[in-house]
Amino acid sequence: MNSIRTVIKFTFLNRFRSKAFFIITAIIALVITLGVNLPVIIEKFSTDEPVRVGVVQEGLPDAAMLSEYFKANPGSNISIVLFSAGTDGQQNDGYLQSEMDAGKIDGYLYYKSEYQVVYKSENPLELGLKERLQAAMQNIKLQSDLKTLGISQDAMTQLQTPLILDIEQVSDTKNAKTESEMMMAYVFVYALLFLLYTGVLGYGNMVAMDISGEKSSRVMEIMISTVSPLKQMFGKIVGICLVGLLQMLIFIAVAGANLSIPQNKTIIQDLGLNVSDISPALLIYFVIFFIGGYFLYATLFAAVGSLVSKTEEVGQAIMPITFLIIAGFMTAMFGLTNPNATFIVIMSYIPFFTPMIMFLRIGMATPAFWEIAASIIVLFLSILGMGWLAARVYRTGVLLYGKRLSIKELRHAMKSLQVSK
Amino acid sequence: MYSISLNQITKHYGAKTVVNQAEINIRQGEIFGLLGANGAGKTTTMRMVLGLIAPDQGKITWFGKSYTDQLRRAIGYLPEERGLYPKIKVSEQILYFAELRGSTRAQADKNLKDWLSRFNISEYYDKRVEELSKGNQQKIQFIAAVIHNPQLLILDEVFSGLDPVNVELLKATIKDIQAQGTTILFSSHRMEHVEELCENICMLHKGNTVLEGNLREIKNTYPRERVLLETDQNVNGFESLTGVTDVQKSGRKYDIRISDSRVAKEIMALASNQAEIFHFQIMEPSLNEIFISKVGGVNE
Numbered sequence: 004m005n006s007i008r009t010v011i012k013f014t015f016l017n018r019f020r021s022k023a024f025f026i027i028t029a030i031i032a033l034v035i036t037l038g039v040n041l042p043v044i045i046e047k048f049s050t051d052e053p054v055r056v057g058v059v060q061e062g063l064p065d066a067a068m069l070s071e072y073f074k075a076n077p078g079s080n081i082s083i084v085l086f087s088a089g090t091d092g093q094q095n096d097g098y099l100q101s102e103m104d105a106g107k108i109d110g111y112l113y114y115k116s117e118y119q120v121v122y123k124s125e126n127p128l129e130l131g132l133k134e135r136l137q138a139a140m141q142n143i144k145l146q147s148d149l150k151t152l153g154i155s156q157d158a159m160t161q162l163q164t165p166l167i168l169d170i171e172q173v174s175d176t177k178n179a180k181t182e183s184e185m186m187m188a189y190v191f192v193y194a195l196l197f198l199l200y201t202g203v204l205g206y207g208n209m210v211a212m213d214i215s216g217e218k219s220s221r222v223m224e225i226m227i228s229t230v231s232p233l234k235q236m237f238g239k240i241v242g243i244c245l246v247g248l249l250q251m252l253i254f255i256a257v258a259g260a261n262l263s264i265p266q267n268k269t270i271i272q273d274l275g276l277n278v279s280d281i282s283p284a285l286l287i288y289f290v291i292f293f294i295g296g297y298f299l300y301a302t303l304f305a306a307v308g309s310l311v312s313k314t315e316e317v318g319q320a321i322m323p324i325t326f327l328i329i330a331g332f333m334t335a336m337f338g339l340t341n342p343n344a345t346f347i348v349i350m351s352y353i354p355f356f357t358p359m360i361m362f363l364r365i366g367m368a369t370p371a372f373w374e375i376a377a378s379i380i381v382l383f384l385s386i387l388g389m390g391w392l393a394a395r396v397y398r399t400g401v402l403l404y405g406k407r408l409s410i411k412e413l414r415h416a417m418k419s420l421q422v423s424k
Numbered sequence: 425m426y427s428i429s430l431n432q433i434t435k436h437y438g439a440k441t442v443v444n445q446a447e448i449n450i451r452q453g454e455i456f457g458l459l460g461a462n463g464a465g466k467t468t469t470m471r472m473v474l475g476l477i478a479p480d481q482g483k484i485t486w487f488g489k490s491y492t493d494q495l496r497r498a499i500g501y502l503p504e505e506r507g508l509y510p511k512i513k514v515s516e517q518i519l520y521f522a523e524l525r526g527s528t529r530a531q532a533d534k535n536l537k538d539w540l541s542r543f544n545i546s547e548y549y550d551k552r553v554e555e556l557s558k559g560n561q562q563k564i565q566f567i568a569a570v571i572h573n574p575q576l577l578i579l580d581e582v583f584s585g586l587d588p589v590n591v592e593l594l595k596a597t598i599k600d601i602q603a604q605g606t607t608i609l610f611s612s613h614r615m616e617h618v619e620e621l622c623e624n625i626c627m628l629h630k631g632n633t634v635l636e637g638n639l640r641e642i643k644n645t646y647p648r649e650r651v652l653l654e655t656d657q658n659v660n661g662f663e664s665l666t667g668v669t670d671v672q673k674s675g676r677k678y679d680i681r682i683s684d685s686r687v688a689k690e691i692m693a694l695a696s697n698q699a700e701i702f703h704f705q706i707m708e709p710s711l712n713e714i715f716i717s718k719v720g721g722v723n724e
Contacts, residue, residue: 402471
C-alpha cells in the first residue's frame with residue numbers, strides 16, 4: 004500500500020508550497036548571508052582612518068616614543084597627534100577638549116597622576132582601543148624603566164622575545180587534533196548544534212501543530228477512517244522531516260556559497276581556520292543525529308499533538324518536551340568546552356540527549372567507535388519504542404475531544420478505544 | 425449476505441455502557457436509518473462500523489468478513505462534525521482523500537469535476553475551503569465521502585445546515601447512489617428525512633435498541649390515532665363522539681385525535697351530513713411521534 008507515500012507527499016507539498024515556508028526560508032537565508040558577511044561589511048563601513056589621539060608633548064613623558072610606536076605598528080589603527088604644551092595642565096586639558104570639539108582629534112590622553120593616565124573621548128570606546136593604548140604605554144614604560152635600570156639592548160631584546168605556546172590535543176586514539184582543527188571543530192560543532200537544536204524543536208513543533216490542526220478542523224474524523232493512524236502519523240513525521248532537511252540544505256548551501264566568496268575566504272584564513280580541517284565524518288554524523296533526534300522528538304510531539312483539541316493549546320502542551328530539548332542544548336553548550344566531563348559522557352548515552360551530546364563529543368573529543376555505535380543503537384531503539392507508544396496514544400488521542408486528560412484517564416481511554424485489527 | 429452485520433454488540437466506556445447488545449443487519453443496496461437522541465450511542469456505533477474502535481462484546485462483519493485494512497477503501501464517511509482542511513484548495517484535498525482510498529488521481533479528478541458540476545459549484549475547484557459558504561462546504565464534504573465510489577456509505581446528519589433546495593438535491597443524490605448498489609447507513613434527528621429515505625431502521629436510546637426493523641411494519645404496529653379533515657363549511661359536534669380525544673381547528677381544516685380507529689367512520693358520517701368533504705385522511709403515526717413515544721424526551 005502506498006497510502007503512507009500519499010500522506011508524505013501531501014504533507015511535504017503543503018508545507019513546501021505555503022507562503023510561510025517561502026518567507027521563513029528567505030528571511031533565515033538573508034540572516035545567514037548577513038551573518039557570514041558581517042566581518043566584511045563591518046570592515047567596509049568602519050573608517051580606515053586610524054583613531055586620532057591627542058597628546059600634549061610635554062604633558063606625557065615619552066609622548067614622542069608613543070607616537071613612534073604607533074607609526075611602527077599601523078595595524079593598531081591609532082595615530083598620535085602631538086600638541087605643544089600650554090602654561091599648565093588644566094589649560095592643556097581645555098585646549099585638547101576644544102581641539103576635539105573642532106573634530107581634529109577623536110580623543111586625548113593626559114596624566115592624572117604618576118601611574119594613572121586618562122583617555123577622554125566623546126565616542127564610545129572602540130573595541131580593543133583601551134587594550135591597544137595600554138599595551139603601547141606599558142611597553143614604552145617597560146623600555147624606559149629598563150633603560151633607567153641600565154639593561155643592555157641585547158638583554159632587552161632577549162627579555163622581550165615571546166614564548167610560543169601551541170595547543171595540541173592528545174588522546175588514546177591516533178587522530179589527535181591540531182589547534183586549527185580544534186578551532187574549526189568548535190565553530191562547526193557549535194553551528195551544527197544550533198541547527199540540530201532549532202531543527203528538532205522547530206520541525207517537531209510543526210508536527211504537533213499539524214496534527215492538532217487536523218484535529219481542531221475535524222479533518223481527523225475523515226483521515227482516521229481513510230488511512231490507518233500509524234501510517235498517518237509516520238507519514239506526517241516523514242513529510243515534515245523532508246521539509247526540514249530541504250530547508251537545512253538550503254541554509255547550508257547559502258552559508259557555503261557566502262563563505263566561498265573571496266573576501267570571506269580570506270577572513271576565515273585570517274582567523275586561522277581552515278575549512279578543509281572539517282572532517283566529512285562529522286557531517287555524516289550530523290545527518291544521522293539530526294534524523295535520529297528529529298524522529299525521537301517528533302513521535303513525542305505527535306503523541307502530544309494528538310491529545311490537544313485546539314491548536315492554541317499546543318504551545319502549552321508541548322512545554323515539557325521543549326524543556327527537554329533546551330536542557331540538552333544547554334548541556335551541549337557547556338560540553339563544548341568540557342567534552343570529556345563525566346556527566347557529559349553519561350548524558351551522551353541518554354537517548355533524549357544523545358543527538359546533541361554524542362555529536363558534540365565526536366566533534367570536540369575522540370570517543371571510541373563502540374561508544375558512538377552504542378549510543379546510536381540506543382537512540383534508534385528508543386525511537387522504535389517511542390514510535391510504538393506514540394502510535395498507541397495517537398490513535399486514542401485523535402478520537403478524543405474536550406477536556407485535557409490525565410495520564411490515568413488516557414490509559415483508560417487507550418484500553419476502551421482499542422482499534423480493531 | 426449482509427453488507428454490514430452487527431451481532432449483539434456491546435461497548436463500554438469505563439463503567440458506562442454506551443451501546444448495549446445492538447443487533448443491526450444491513451442488506452446490500454439499502455438505506456438503513458440509525459436514529460436516536462443525542463448521546464444515544466449513534467456515533468459510537470458508527471465508529472465501530474467504520475472499524476475505528478472495536479466492540480467489547482459481539483461481532484461485526486463487513487460483507488461477511490472480519491475487518492481488514494482494505495475495508496477503508498470500500499467505505500465512505502461523512503462525519504457529523506464537518507472537517508476539511510480550511511486553507512487547502514478543494515481539488516487538492518478531495519484528490520488526496522481519493523488517492524488515500526486507492527483511486528488514481530486521474531479518475532478521481534474526473535469524478536470530482538462531475539460531482540462539482542452536479543452540485544452546480546464547478547467554480548470552487550480551485551478555491552480554498554475557508555472561502556466557501558457553510559452549505560457549499562457541506563457539499564464538498566459530501567463529495568469527499570463519495571469520491572472513491574464506496575460500496576458502503578456512512579452519512580451522519582447529512583442534511584444539517586442545508587437549505588431546503590439543497591436538501592432535496594442531496595436526497596435525490598443519495599437515492600441515485602443507492603440505485604447504483606451502494607449500501608447506505610444514515611443517521612439523522614430529522615424523522616421526516618428518515619421516513620422518506622429508509623426502508624429499515626434502528627432506534628437507539630441510551631445505548632439500548634428500542635426499535636428495530638422494517639419501517640413500514642413498525643408503523644403498522646402503531647394504532648392510527650389521527651384524522652385529517654377538510655370541508656367547505658363548519659362542522660360541529662366532533663367532541664361529542666365517543667373515542668375523540670382532541671380537535672384542533674384551523675379555518676375549515678380539522679386535526680382530530682382519536683383513541684380508536686373505528687371512530688373515523690363516525691367522523692366521516694358526521695362531516696358528510698353537515699358539509700361537503702374535500703379531504704379525509706386517517707393518518708398513520710409519524711416516525712416523529714413514534715420516536716417521542718419511545719424515547720420519551722424532546723426530539724432535539
